Amino acid sequence: MSDQELFYLLALLKVDGVGDIMAKKLLVNCSKAEDVFKTKTNQLAAIDGVGSVLLKNLKDKSIFEKANQELEFIRKNNITVSYFQEENYPDRLKHCLDSPVLLFSGGNINLKNKKIISIVGTRQITSYGIEFCRKLIEDLIPLDPVIVSGFAYGVDIVAHQFAMDYNLQTIGVLAHGLNQVYPKTHKKYMAKMEGNGGFITEFWSSSNPDKENFVKRNRIVAGISEATIVIESADKGGSLITANLANDYNRDVFAVPGRVTDRYSQGCNDLIKTQKANVLTSAADLIYVLNWDLEKKPKVIQQQLFIDLNPDEQKIYDFLLKNGKELLDIIALECDLPIFKISGTLLNMELKGIIRPLPGKMFEVV
Incomplete structure (x- = not known):
């Protein structure tokens, strides 16, 4: 640009x-x-x-x-600028109607062909939450995911730290400009994060870390990733806002269950109880729901005959026929169709019996 x-x-x-x-x-x-x-x-x-x-x-x-x-x-300051209509803008975020027109970033960020997850939660993380976060990230190492969070106290910084410990790319989404650090005590983590990941923000250098900015930046945390994970949360908090935004964006949400008497498990338990989140007890749950363990294997598919397809359906059918099973977001991206439109189209195709849904919002030709 x-x-x-x-x-x-x-x-x-x-x-x-x-x-x-x-x-x-x-x-x-x-x-x-x-x-x-x-x-x-x-x-x-x-x-x-x-x-x-x-x-x-x-x-x-x-x-x-x-x-x-x-x-x-x-x-x-050699800041990278990503425009929502250009290739260097995060793919999944493009499909969010209210996504920022411009993103500013610093570091060494690479999101292409990457598995991206957001990890959020309370600023008052407990030993239970810390250990669960560590084990989750450790078990995901073979899949080389990008770990996204908000660089705040508690769950955020713990997720960033474990990602760095295990040499995984990690990105902090900031609620202020790139000319400052908040909280200041986290300045010591910046150089290492920028070496393998970095920071993203929509805010200008004139922006301060005001309260409303933290709520606003949550839509980036939810929209940039394939799934949002809530490690621990009280019955109210920013992480629940992020989870609700992820649901609005048709993304998978996971919550770590806890004892009903634990204050910082109430939010997670409520997300699960109201079916706003999948139960997350280990990395295996995440891998199963997102289909990360399913390999694309070539197979012979018989062409469907005598079925009338509109142009969008034909485009999707041809894509799946060529590529095999694929994620809803990838289908939308490769077929150049918005999420709100492709969901209805896929349902119509399913009713016609030419595609079928798979776990983790994947689809394949019958």
Whole structure:
């Protein structure tokens, strides 16, 4: 992305009233961020959600000064910028309607063709939670997963530490800009994390670790990964928000059960009781549900005859016929179809008897 393109994207995101969803609407209609500022008012007004206040805010010249300041910070510190329409943007996050338009990252991050899981939980992690987290990550070593968390106290930093101990890539999703560290006591972990993983944020260098930012960053933690794991949680907390977001994004959620009398097992037990999470007692549960232990084996599939398929169904059928069983998210990505659309299409194909679902949101041709 050129500096000019990034400059106008930053300016657009600085417009009061333009969040990620509105920014995407404007970009879809105007193609480029620069064009948003050059498009006639009456054309912009025709876009759903654009009103007189937003049109006025788009003429605020101060946004360009702020965008230029942030651009200088990005270039000076060699920060990697990922745009939601470009290849270097995390694949699974692209399918989340409210995902950030821009992500800023530092370190040595590689998410391509990787198994990615998010591990979250209470800041008051117990010895039970620590040992479970250690054993889980140790048992996953052969699968070389990327461990994502929020770099906070408790479960977050414990997950990052064990990932580093076992030489697995680990990523901290921050609730502030890349120019600071929060909590400050975790600064000692940064260099090692950046060597094999690093940090991701949607927040600018001018952003502080305000309370609302932690809630906002949870959607990245939930959306970037294949599954979210709650190690321990009280009956309320940020990790439960992350679990609910993961469910909203049609991702698998796992919770570690505990004694009903344990305060920091109440949230996990409730997730399981209300069927918002799979029970997680060991790495084997995760591997089974996500189908990570199933190898793709070539097999002869007889072509289905005399079945009418619409263009989307044909695209999916041809893809599965060629590649064998595959994850819903990968099917959506490779067939260039949004998750909300592909789910209904897969159901129709299942009813027609030409595909069948497998555990872990996988599908194959019958």
